[in-house]
Amino acid sequence: MNQAQNQTQLIALDWGTSSLRAYRLGADSSVLELRSLPWGVMKLPQVVLPKNFGVDETARFEFAFEEACGDWMRASPHAPVIAAGMVGSRQGWREAPYLSVPIAVDRIGSTLSTVHTRGGQILYIVPGLIENSALPNVMRGEETQVIGALSMLDFAKTPCHAEQQQDEILIGLPGSHSKWVQVRLQHQEKQSHIEHFHTFMTGEVYAALCEHTILGRSMQTGDVKGDGDAAFDRGVLVAQTPAGRAGVLSTIFSTRTLGLTGVLDGAAQREYLSGLLIGHEMAALQALLAQQGFQPARILLVGDAALCGRYSRALSAYGLDQVEIAVQATELGLWKLAMSAGLLVA
Amino acid sequence: MNQAQNQTQLIALDWGTSSLRAYRLGADSSVLELRSLPWGVMKLPQVVLPKNFGVDETARFEFAFEEACGDWMRASPHAPVIAAGMVGSRQGWREAPYLSVPIAVDRIGSTLSTVHTRGGQILYIVPGLIENSALPNVMRGEETQVIGALSMLDFAKTPCHAEQQQDEILIGLPGSHSKWVQVRLQHQEKQSHIEHFHTFMTGEVYAALCEHTILGRSMQTGDVKGDGDAAFDRGVLVAQTPAGRAGVLSTIFSTRTLGLTGVLDGAAQREYLSGLLIGHEMAALQALLAQQGFQPARILLVGDAALCGRYSRALSAYGLDQVEIAVQATELGLWKLAMSAGLLVA
Numbered sequence: 001m002n003q004a005q006n007q008t009q010l011i012a013l014d015w016g017t018s019s020l021r022a023y024r025l026g027a028d029s030s031v032l033e034l035r036s037l038p039w040g041v042m043k044l045p046q047v048v049l050p051k052n053f054g055v056d057e058t059a060r061f062e063f064a065f066e067e068a069c070g071d072w073m074r075a076s077p078h079a080p081v082i083a084a085g086m087v088g089s090r091q092g093w094r095e096a097p098y099l100s101v102p103i104a105v106d107r108i109g110s111t112l113s114t115v116h117t118r119g120g121q122i123l124y125i126v127p128g129l130i131e132n133s134a135l136p137n138v139m140r141g142e143e144t145q146v147i148g149a150l151s152m153l154d155f156a157k158t159p160c161h162a163e164q165q166q167d168e169i170l171i172g173l174p175g176s177h178s179k180w181v182q183v184r185l186q187h188q189e190k191q192s193h194i195e196h197f198h199t200f201m202t203g204e205v206y207a208a209l210c211e212h213t214i215l216g217r218s219m220q221t222g223d224v225k226g227d228g229d230a231a232f233d234r235g236v237l238v239a240q241t242p243a244g245r246a247g248v249l250s251t252i253f254s255t256r257t258l259g260l261t262g263v264l265d266g267a268a269q270r271e272y273l274s275g276l277l278i279g280h281e282m283a284a285l286q287a288l289l290a291q292q293g294f295q296p297a298r299i300l301l302v303g304d305a306a307l308c309g310r311y312s313r314a315l316s317a318y319g320l321d322q323v324e325i326a327v328q329a330t331e332l333g334l335w336k337l338a339m340s341a342g343l344l345v346a
Numbered sequence: 347m348n349q350a351q352n353q354t355q356l357i358a359l360d361w362g363t364s365s366l367r368a369y370r371l372g373a374d375s376s377v378l379e380l381r382s383l384p385w386g387v388m389k390l391p392q393v394v395l396p397k398n399f400g401v402d403e404t405a406r407f408e409f410a411f412e413e414a415c416g417d418w419m420r421a422s423p424h425a426p427v428i429a430a431g432m433v434g435s436r437q438g439w440r441e442a443p444y445l446s447v448p449i450a451v452d453r454i455g456s457t458l459s460t461v462h463t464r465g466g467q468i469l470y471i472v473p474g475l476i477e478n479s480a481l482p483n484v485m486r487g488e489e490t491q492v493i494g495a496l497s498m499l500d501f502a503k504t505p506c507h508a509e510q511q512q513d514e515i516l517i518g519l520p521g522s523h524s525k526w527v528q529v530r531l532q533h534q535e536k537q538s539h540i541e542h543f544h545t546f547m548t549g550e551v552y553a554a555l556c557e558h559t560i561l562g563r564s565m566q567t568g569d570v571k572g573d574g575d576a577a578f579d580r581g582v583l584v585a586q587t588p589a590g591r592a593g594v595l596s597t598i599f600s601t602r603t604l605g606l607t608g609v610l611d612g613a614a615q616r617e618y619l620s621g622l623l624i625g626h627e628m629a630a631l632q633a634l635l636a637q638q639g640f641q642p643a644r645i646l647l648v649g650d651a652a653l654c655g656r657y658s659r660a661l662s663a664y665g666l667d668q669v670e671i672a673v674q675a676t677e678l679g680l681w682k683l684a685m686s687a688g689l690l691v692a
Contacts, residue, residue, distance in 0.1 A: 238481065
């Protein structure tokens with residue numbers, strides 16, 4: 001690689017609750033280097049800090065920031081630095097106020113907050129989004145992934161209703177809290193708008209149920225005897241049966257009773273519960289989309305590959321097909337945001 | 347109290363997962379003495395046992411049993427001893443196989459299992475119930491409370507459809523796992539049948555969410571500034587709004603976002619989440635009863651008084667009125683079971 005290709009164009013941070021990932025990006029958003037540190041906003045390093053980091057509560061942010069990319073900044077002092085995620089929350093380094101949905105995607109990059117670090121660097125922080133409906137919804141970090149995923153779409157290729165010149169795209173971000181984001185593409189203006197989004201605490205609820213309720217007691221980790229996919233699929237379908245009308249607070253108990261009656265072994269129970277929760281999420285999502293008359297022409301999934309695989313299976317069981325998996329959405333989103341903020345020369 | 351009144355007629359144990367309650371019952375099921383021990387089936391005493399308790403896995407059951415009622419048994423060697431709850435589970439002292447629902451209530455007492463203790467005593471154990479539907483349901487201990495609650499009903503007073511000579515009664519047992527039991531009373535035969543029952547893991551899910559997810563982080567214990575009931579009621583209603591269609595995995599996130607947006611303080615969030623989960627339980631229960639064409643003439647609640655109060659409020663928000671709270675259902679149920687097993691002279 002020659003020197004020009006190796007030149008840092010942007011330092012991009014994905015700084016969430018439990019981890020910090022730093023990307024050194026070169027021309028055309030290529031990833032030159034990646035660092036993963038365990039120092040999320042709620043897990044900052046608990047070390048005795050040298051005095052130059054200061055003594056106030058921001059010292060640990062300064063320290064983590066220096067460790068993540070201090071050498072990159074010194075080597076390329078003109079490269080801008082941008083961050084997305086919980087670093088912009090009230091518990092983060094600097095609160096970057098939420099922007100309200102519906103919103104044009106282009107507008108997000110024009111409203112970055114800034115931190116002036118002790119080292120004299122400006123850190124740009126991406127705002128989160130809020131949907132102030134009867135039950136408000138918020139996201140921080142996922143807006144960046146949505147922007148990254150959208151940038152991968154070839155507008156021309158998107159099937160569209162010719163007379164309308166617009167299309168509905170659903171972007172799913174499975175994880176501890178999965179988000180489902182409804183986007184409308186306007187082909188002529190090459191504009192996209194985030195119209196609604198929904199949050200499901202499926203991943204975090206799954207972990208809490210496995211680790212802290214009676215359901216976990218009879219579970220085993222490790223391989224399922226026989227077919228793990230079958231147990232998962234069995235769980236996925238529950239929400240669409242008459243028994244599923246009892247809702248998730250009731251149906252989860254079947255994880256235990258299908259164990260007691262010898263239908264599911266300890267490892268299969270774990271798969272079954274995963275499928276059951278994701279199935280309830282799908283059934284609810286289907287109902288919400290129908291309620292809003294939203295008919296996605298394409299569905300993009302962003303996230304961990306194995307988890308996206310599970311969600312693809314579940315989506316198709318609920319008649320939501322046309323699923324594509326978008327990779328590297330975070331770094332691409334940060335790149336696009338830096339572009340629209342004018343931090344990078346196109 | 348004279349000697350006859352103080353005479354032990356029955357020793358009755360409510361032996362669950364986390365605790366053991368021992369009742370010394372006199373004539374007409376009056377409670378002469380009550381002991382509460384922390385020695386549930388999953389929390390047996392971890393002490394070095396004297397040799398006479400044996401060395402096998404039942405030794406700790408023997409020890410807890412002796413501590414709970416050994417002196418009562420020696421003082422009244424002819425009083426029968428009966429137990430209900432998880433003591434009859436696979437993890438208990440002796441497995442008392444489940445009986446299948448639908449079942450005539452009278453039949454339950456005629457199928458007790460027995461343990462012959464080292465002390466030469468017979469311990470009768472009440473079977474649990476199973477409903478082998480698509481998602482099986484099980485109970486252990488609650489069947490005894492149902493029998494106790496039913497025994498308090500004055501058949502003559504129950505409003506009934508004269509031509510049918512029968513009535514539908516709903517019995518709710520809120521707790522870690524709340525149970526809803528559908529009972530049909532046949533007035534002429536003075537018979538009752540348990541037709542269906544449902545389980546909701548509401549209490550255990552609530553505890554896991556408060557203690558082991560992000561929802562707990564912004565919660566505070568202690569008094570709600572302003573009106574705690576208002577926060578609870580606000581939660582109760584969520585499941586019946588359009589936003590409630592998103593289901594419990596999604597709506598619970600509003601506990602956090604209503605905090606972020608300044609609507610609910612830390613103490614109110616706790617109340618709101620409690621109401622929200624119970625409201626989802628009510629909405630599902632309503633749907634299940636409608637699906638089965640079950641129209642309860644009366645609703646009885648059995649359990650902790652404060653929790654029954656919460657459920658009464660929530661039931662009435664979902665149009666389920668006519669709620670009565672039944673007290674002392676456990677000891678009365680054990681008494682009735684001992685009667686129908688022929689252990690007591692009527």
